[in-house]
Amino acid sequence: MHFRLTVLLGLYALAIASPLLFAWHYFGNPRDILQELGTILGMLAFAMILSEFALSGRMKSFSERVGMDATMRFHRIIGWLALSAALLHPFFYESTPSGGLFPWDSSREFSVTSEFAAIATGVVALVLLPALIVLAVWRSALDYRYEVWRRLHGILAAAIALLLLHHTLEAGRYAMHKNVALLWQVLTVLALLSLVYRYLLVPLRQRSKPWKVSRLERLTDKQWQLCLQPAGHDGLFYKAGQFAWIKVGRSALSIAENPFSIASAPASGSELSFVIKELGDFTSTLSEIEVGTTTYVDGAYGSLTVDGRGEPGVVLIAGGVGIAPMLGILRQMQQTKDARKLKVIYGNREESQIVCADELSCVDTTFVVQEPEAGFEGTVGIVDAKMLDGCLNSEQLASWLFVLCGPAPMMEAVETYLKVRGVSDDRLLCERFNYD
Numbered sequence: 001m002h003f004r005l006t007v008l009l010g011l012y013a014l015a016i017a018s019p020l021l022f023a024w025h026y027f028g029n030p031r032d033i034l035q036e037l038g039t040i041l042g043m044l045a046f047a048m049i050l051s052e053f054a055l056s057g058r059m060k061s062f063s064e065r066v067g068m069d070a071t072m073r074f075h076r077i078i079g080w081l082a083l084s085a086a087l088l089h090p091f092f093y094e095s096t097p098s099g100g101l102f103p104w105d106s107s108r109e110f111s112v113t114s115e116f117a118a119i120a121t122g123v124v125a126l127v128l129l130p131a132l133i134v135l136a137v138w139r140s141a142l143d144y145r146y147e148v149w150r151r152l153h154g155i156l157a158a159a160i161a162l163l164l165l166h167h168t169l170e171a172g173r174y175a176m177h178k179n180v181a182l183l184w185q186v187l188t189v190l191a192l193l194s195l196v197y198r199y200l201l202v203p204l205r206q207r208s209k210p211w212k213v214s215r216l217e218r219l220t221d222k223q224w225q226l227c228l229q230p231a232g233h234d235g236l237f238y239k240a241g242q243f244a245w246i247k248v249g250r251s252a253l254s255i256a257e258n259p260f261s262i263a264s265a266p267a268s269g270s271e272l273s274f275v276i277k278e279l280g281d282f283t284s285t286l287s288e289i290e291v292g293t294t295t296y297v298d299g300a301y302g303s304l305t306v307d308g309r310g311e312p313g314v315v316l317i318a319g320g321v322g323i324a325p326m327l328g329i330l331r332q333m334q335q336t337k338d339a340r341k342l343k344v345i346y347g348n349r350e351e352s353q354i355v356c357a358d359e360l361s362c363v364d365t366t367f368v369v370q371e372p373e374a375g376f377e378g379t380v381g382i383v384d385a386k387m388l389d390g391c392l393n394s395e396q397l398a399s400w401l402f403v404l405c406g407p408a409p410m411m412e413a414v415e416t417y418l419k420v421r422g423v424s425d426d427r428l429l430c431e432r433f434n435y436d
Helices: 002-026 033-051 060-066 068-092 116-137 146-171 178-207 281-288 320-335 357-361 385-389 394-399 408-420
Strands: 211-218 223-230 243-248 258-261 272-277 294-301 313-319 341-350 364-371 401-405 428-431
Touching: 002 033, 002 178, 033 068, 033 146, 033 178, 068 116, 068 428, 116 146, 146 178, 178 294, 211 294, 223 281, 258 272, 258 281, 258 320, 272 281, 272 320, 313 320, 313 394, 313 408, 320 341, 320 357, 320 401, 357 364, 385 408, 401 408, 408 428
Parallel strands: 313 341, 313 401, 341 364, 401 428
Antiparallel strands: 211 223, 223 272, 243 258, 243 294
């Protein structure tokens, strides 16, 4: 696992540095060290920004190898690094003489451009880039609809890419070489085409494979089971524990879609089952969905799967609606008569929030409730180190696979506990709820 991540990070670093290496190969004659550093920061920032189009979590070939959580964390880290490099890079340049560029300095080795348009597009991009990141990182705090954020995110990202391309071609010294300019143009077009693929081609493909709502069942006061059947096609290839983005009762071209973990087992047939909690926006309208409603599915995504693992047992630790992918894994193991041992730890604030209690009681499940009702026979408290100490044995900690899904505070506490107890990263699969 560590070797694979190291290789992937090395390949990513090489890809980000490739425009710079390309420029040095074709151009030569670098400026003095400070101005060259400004150029390096600017080029790396632009390359990282373009790479973000592929790191949004929907590129299966990447996210399935490193995990959705790792992909999204990396996406955010690269965003901050790109912003830092972009904001810093202008301060390393010396001002152009008042008379303009040196007439004999055609390669701009000793000066930078003073053309208004070339500078203005870079300035506008530097204003939009922090706005893009703030709107993404603090979307929940700003409390605006997911669909609005997604639309803004795509529009701002495309605008920034085009502004930076103009700034690079007009103000960039190395982009004066036609091959370097062509490379930037190709990379920008590829980035923008990823938006066309995501917002046009994928929906058109979805339209040819519609689904119908087959069942809608209230599981608890705020949780529902939504079931879908393929309409005129074979269904979805997926692994237990993965998730999909769905559009219920909307056009295939609609930008409004929501990610939910698949609670059904691939071995049980073509019907997809989702356990969904009412949290706002689309989920607050679940009760209004009618059987037969046309739905579109994009998936499957995620690496929270136990297929092909060699550990002798699996511990599923879920908090709240994080039980959904665990149900998929549990059901698949039962359907396929998986010989591995299984333990489930399932935490909720109230006993009334527990879903599929009878099904879970048929396996080794520890129900954890923070605010129990009279007569509750499970564990009282939260899923923390103290609770886990009394629930897990040395054999499980030493050799079993741990699968986690739930709210961030629970995830952080459990991850910390397991690592302190010697559970290595390659025996720890995690998935959080937030994929912004």
